[in-house]
Amino acid sequence: MTVLILTSEEDVTADMVVAKLHRMGTPVVRLDPADLPDKVVLSAHYAHGDAVAAGPALLQRYIPKRADIRLTCVGNRLFAAQKTAEPGQIDGRYGDTPHTWEATPVPERIGRSVQEYLARAGLAYAAFDFAVDEEGAWWFLECNQGGQFGFVELETGQPVSEAVALWLSQHPAAGRRPEIHL
Structure with a gap:
């Protein structure tokens, strides 16, 4: 089996996976x-007219947080990393702060919930973002079906690219998700 990877030359995350596959x-x-x-074109036809008056938006309640969490799921393997947030910081991936990403344990309830989310959505890979409030509660923000993990792996050493490569290559150690009937 050959694995096809479609991405830009500057995609460090893909570089990491390609190296493991190699x-x-x-x-x-x-x-x-x-x-x-030539151009690659995607097209769509709107059922209700030729234009869109408004686009979808995701609005969330602001959570004063002490940390950001990126929880990367590959098959049934979970890799969580935490980065301390500066006061008032919105997105921990950006901004010049002295804090780095560090591996962190996944609460059992969160682990079960994201596994159920993946099973219901039919996903084998996803990167979940959470905010951790002052009491330590994890607040779900979003699930990125193609979310990046390179920035986390480079700082934590978590073997996410290896897990992705194993999964893509159908390797027995990949942690394939068993079918879950809910």
Whole structure:
């Protein structure tokens, strides 16, 4: 089996996965869609007119937080990392702070919930974002079906790219998600 990876040349996260697949002997074809000789076009037809008056928006309650959590799920493996937030900071991935990402345990209730989310959504990979409030409660913000993990792996050493490579190569150690009937 050959793994196809579509991404830009500057995608460090993909570089990490490609390196692991190469070490495992899994054939890889990597393509930057920008290198195609012509445009790649996606099209859609709106059922109610030719234009969209408003787009979807996700509005969330502001959570004063002490930390950000990125919980990356690959198959049934969970990799959680935490970064201390500055007062008033909105998104911990951005901003010049002295804090770094550190591996953190996943509360059992959160682990069960994200596994159920993945099963119901039919996802094998996702990156969940949480805010941790002053009492230590994890507040769910979003699930990114193609969320980045390289910035976390580089700071924590968590083997996320290896888990992705194992999963993509169908390796038995990949932690494939068993079918869950809810």
